[in-house]
Amino acid sequence: MTRITDLPVEEQVLPGNRACAGCGLGIGLRAILKALEGRAVMTVPASCLTVLGGMYPVTSVQMPWVNCAFPSTAAVAAGISAGLRATGRSEELTVLAMAGDGGTADIGIQALSGAAERNDDLIYLCYDNEAYMNTGTQRSGSTPAGARTTTTWRGKRENPKDVPRIMEAHRVPYVAVTSAAFPTDVYDKVAKARQMRGLRYLHMHTPCPSGWGFDPALSVRLGKMAVECGLAILYEVERGAFRLTGRSAALAKAGRPLEPVDACLDAQSRFKGLDAEARAAIQAWVDERWVEALERHERGR
Amino acid sequence: MTVRIITGNEAAAWGARLARVQVVAAYPITPQSPVVETLSAWVESGEMPAELIAVESEHSAMSVCIGAATAGARAFTATSSNGLAYMTEQIWWAAGARLPLVMCVANRSLAAPWNVLNDQQDSMSVRDAGWVQLYCRDNQEVLDTVVQGYRIAERLNVPVMVCYDGFLLSHTAMPVEVPDAAAVDAFLPPRPQPLQIVDPADPRNIGPVVMADPRRDADGVLRGAYLELRAAHHEALLEALEAVPEVGEAWARATGRPGCGLVAEHRLDDAEIALVAAGSLVTQSTLVADLLREEGLPVGVLGIRCCRPFPAAAVRERLRGVRAALVLDKALSYGYAGPIATDLRAALYGTPDAPAVYGAVCGLGGRDVTPEALAEAARAALADARAGAVERPLAWIGRMAREEAR
Numbered sequence: 001m002t003r004i005t006d007l008p009v010e011e012q013v014l015p016g017n018r019a020c021a022g023c024g025l026g027i028g029l030r031a032i033l034k035a036l037e038g039r040a041v042m043t044v045p046a047s048c049l050t051v052l053g054g055m056y057p058v059t060s061v062q063m064p065w066v067n068c069a070f071p072s073t074a075a076v077a078a079g080i081s082a083g084l085r086a087t088g089r090s091e092e093l094t095v096l097a098m099a100g101d102g103g104t105a106d107i108g109i110q111a112l113s114g115a116a117e118r119n120d121d122l123i124y125l126c127y128d129n130e131a132y133m134n135t136g137t138q139r140s141g142s143t144p145a146g147a148r149t150t151t152t153w154r155g156k157r158e159n160p161k162d163v164p165r166i167m168e169a170h171r172v173p174y175v176a177v178t179s180a181a182f183p184t185d186v187y188d189k190v191a192k193a194r195q196m197r198g199l200r201y202l203h204m205h206t207p208c209p210s211g212w213g214f215d216p217a218l219s220v221r222l223g224k225m226a227v228e229c230g231l232a233i234l235y236e237v238e239r240g241a242f243r244l245t246g247r248s249a250a251l252a253k254a255g256r257p258l259e260p261v262d263a264c265l266d267a268q269s270r271f272k273g274l275d276a277e278a279r280a281a282i283q284a285w286v287d288e289r290w291v292e293a294l295e296r297h298e299r300g301r
Numbered sequence: 302m303t304v305r306i307i308t309g310n311e312a313a314a315w316g317a318r319l320a321r322v323q324v325v326a327a328y329p330i331t332p333q334s335p336v337v338e339t340l341s342a343w344v345e346s347g348e349m350p351a352e353l354i355a356v357e358s359e360h361s362a363m364s365v366c367i368g369a370a371t372a373g374a375r376a377f378t379a380t381s382s383n384g385l386a387y388m389t390e391q392i393w394w395a396a397g398a399r400l401p402l403v404m405c406v407a408n409r410s411l412a413a414p415w416n417v418l419n420d421q422q423d424s425m426s427v428r429d430a431g432w433v434q435l436y437c438r439d440n441q442e443v444l445d446t447v448v449q450g451y452r453i454a455e456r457l458n459v460p461v462m463v464c465y466d467g468f469l470l471s472h473t474a475m476p477v478e479v480p481d482a483a484a485v486d487a488f489l490p491p492r493p494q495p496l497q498i499v500d501p502a503d504p505r506n507i508g509p510v511v512m513a514d515p516r517r518d519a520d521g522v523l524r525g526a527y528l529e530l531r532a533a534h535h536e537a538l539l540e541a542l543e544a545v546p547e548v549g550e551a552w553a554r555a556t557g558r559p560g561c562g563l564v565a566e567h568r569l570d571d572a573e574i575a576l577v578a579a580g581s582l583v584t585q586s587t588l589v590a591d592l593l594r595e596e597g598l599p600v601g602v603l604g605i606r607c608c609r610p611f612p613a614a615a616v617r618e619r620l621r622g623v624r625a626a627l628v629l630d631k632a633l634s635y636g637y638a639g640p641i642a643t644d645l646r647a648a649l650y651g652t653p654d655a656p657a658v659y660g661a662v663c664g665l666g667g668r669d670v671t672p673e674a675l676a677e678a679a680r681a682a683l684a685d686a687r688a689g690a691v692e693r694p695l696a697w698i699g700r701m702a703r704e705e706a707r
Binding site for chain 1: 361372509
């Protein structure tokens with residue numbers, strides 16, 4: 001595993017960009033682009049990342065960047081990939097599609113599923129801040145149960161859609177879950193994906209101070225707490241082989257029960273007022289997924 | 302040059318092949334499907350060296366074209382009807398991003414209710430999106446217009462929609478001169494550099510958020526905002542009024558076939574009434590005009606090949622001296638009038654001695670437009686024109702009078 005001091009010094013994301021204070025995406029993006037060493041073209045739909053990228057005629061990201069319509073990310077990326085192949089530049093440039101959780105789990109899933117079925121040559125990275133944060137914190141298919149959003153005022157009733165598992169069902173060469181709170185984990189997974197061909201799917205858990213309701217100084221801590229309690233699980237599935245990675249692998253190896261979800265939930269105002277029943281349901285959902293991950297880690301599949 | 306007996310869809314596929322299209326996005330919809338079926342067969346057999354992506358929807362078909370064209374490739378797709386409606390978001394995107402795509406539309410009615418047959422409601426419904434829209438009279442024009450479309454698109458950095466009537470042309474075989482590859486290569490060189498290049502050495506944010514007011518760039522230059530970009534797009538489309546005929550003439554020089562321009566005319570010089578139409582109705586109207594001429598009726602035809610940009614100056618000039626124009630629209634802006642009739646009225650407004658413009662709707666959902674019905678409509682229009690009628694209610698050609706029980 002790469003150490004933080006080993007990451008390339010050069011930054012493709014300029015300081016002073018338009019991301020909110022404490023934005024987890026800003027942290028993760030730096031690691032992603034370092035791993036691509038500037039030899040990539042991004043495509044980005046309407047999302048927080050569009051805002052981070054800046055407004056014409058200036059931009060904060062020093063990489064070719066193609067904006068696209070909300071549902072079209074994976075298809076535009078497939079088109080860029082085909083266009084680069086047709087013009088003899090596919091070896092030189094990696095195509096990185098990068099969308100939020102709404103743009104991936106909801107409106108973008110048709111195009112993503114199509115690209116995955118065709119195994120188009122691109123990296124698709126979903127940064128999952130667990131709601132439509134750019135438009136003012138409306139619930140998405142990736143919002144966890146219990147979370148209050150501007151369209152679930154009393155807390156969302158449904159558990160989130162498991163997009164990495166949906167992508168696994170397409171049997172693409174690489175599926176990984178990472179967290180912006182662990183930049184070296186992000187870096188390593190993007191660096192590995194970059195060496196592969198076909199559709200590579202990465203899912204980055206991304207703390208959001210304004211949408212989750214916590215002090216912007218605590219983004220990394222919140223992201224780490226989510227992994228400690230199993231709300232987010234770091235793993236990768238490489239050509240069908242499953243393994244826990246990073247902190248989640250260490251937690252599995254330690255063999256102790258995970259932290260209860262309570263501290264992580266209590267640190268976010270979006271979970272304020274959860275009753276005991278809802279809290280227990282979230283814990284049961286987390287336990288079920290963690291047991292399943294441990295079993296898969298053991299089995300290697 | 303080889304003469305082949307081919308359908309409009311095959312002519313479209315030949316146009317894409319001769320244009321050396323590099324990326325094809327393929328998704329089926331009746332009556333366009335044979336275009337992408339033919340291209341798939343050629344790509345699989347190696348006859349056509351292109352990347353073909355069999356997408357999962359029309360929205361993604363246009364998205365793939367947008368991505369491929371942004372990366373610098375020559376991209377193509379084809380659609381019809383609800384497929385065009387489904388990709389409408391991306392129709393606007395491709396135009397606003399100033400991408401030189403060519404897309405064929407085998408014209409078909411829009412649901413509901415379901416109907417797979419011809420009218421022009423689909424492409425007419427996106428005429429404001431900022432594409433050049435060209436309508437073809439016959440299969441020869443389909444092939445010619447696809448190839449010419451790339452030269453127009455790549456000169457102006459605007460996309461070009463090549464429209465031809467579903468079934469009437471898409472599935473009807475007729476002789477088509479297929480030019481030699483060398484002649485087409487001389488006419489259409491490889492795609493020039495895109496307006497904005499994807500290059501890590503000079504990274505650009507392509508199609509970003511643009512605010513309402515001009516802002517300064519990193520060098521302190523005040524750059525235009527959304528309104529200025531849209532104005533530039535409009536001006537580029539207006540340039541097509543020159544580019545379309547010029548490219549038609551260059552095609553005539555390259556292939557030895559008469560070129561096509563903004564409009565087509567037939568026996569207008571001494572006409573009292575002009576039939577105005579787009580697509581295969583132009584061919585049909587020409588035959589009807591000849592029949593009526595035999596009866597001694599002074600009827601001519603004005604075919605609108607280029608609907609966007611609308612050739613206002615050309616139609617004003619061609620209709621000078623005509624008493625009335627009978628516009629045969631295969632589409633309708635529900636609650637108002639047919640789209641070509643509306644545009645023609647606007648183009649003629651304020652012109653001294655402008656002809657009256659009579660609107661007629663025909664052929665919706667594949668309703669047969671018979672020569673007899675067209676002739677009857679023309680006779681009635683001529684009578685009204687001679688009686689001095691300036692306005693008439695919308696006429697429905699071929700509409701049954703009322704439903705009757707057996």
